[in-house]
Amino acid sequence: MKRGFIFTGMLVLSYIAFGQQIKNRNIELDDLMTLLNVSGYELFCFDIADMLNERYDIVFVTKEYAAGQEIASTNIRAEQINPEDSVEKISFGFLPANNDSTRVMRISVPGIGTFAAPEFKLKGLSMIGLDRKVYRYRTRSFKLGEIKNGEFTPLILFASGWYDEISNVLRFCGEREIDPDMSSEILKDVPHHYVIGVEFIKK
DSSP states (O other): OHHHHHHHHHHHHHHHHHHOOOOOOOOOHHHHHHHHHHTTOEEEEEEOGGGTTSOEEEEEEEEEEETTEEEEEEEEEEEEEOGGGOOOEEEEEEEEOSSTTEEEEEEEETTTEEEEOOOEEOOOBOOTTOSSOBOOEEEEEEOOOOOOTTSEEEEEEEEEOEEETTTTEEEOOSOSEEOTTSOOGGGGTOSEEEEEEEEEEEO
16 A cells, blocks of 8 residues: 555656746846857946036047056047937947957947947967967946046956966956056956047037
8 A cells, every 4th residue: 555655646746746837938138138248248338418418529439558558549439419419328339259369349329320449459368288379358347437528538448367377277357347547456467458438528
């Protein structure tokens, strides 16, 4: 009898287990962002609604650094924004390129347009045991404060990791937000990086 009860109990448990269902559920924004990030896509969005009461030229700028020293500065593009344009935000999207040594960025100004920045040229790192260069770049946001007319405001750090010879690994660790005066500790370790930002020039 005991065997019969055990067998019957197993059948009941099996029925209950297989009676459970997998159900469809709506895709949420976090699901999409996670998938995009692991695929090499990153998006940053900045609120500029406070600028709507004036007319400005907004100049998009990239600055390139090697070993902590600025080696190049490029004005990507300038756009005029007016109060009637109701431009409340600007967005920056990083996309994977066709090769490991470059990265692509798009800039969107809703109501005005979307345009491409020049490709970022990346610098590879050598590692013991590898006969090829490794490219490991990450992004960080800058701490934001008051915007000053005509001054460069850094928004995004796009930086290479660094090689830890002792552990034979690539690292990219440190502050999650970068100080706008470039005093953050992480910048002492990265061998190559770009800073993407804007200048607002009142008209």
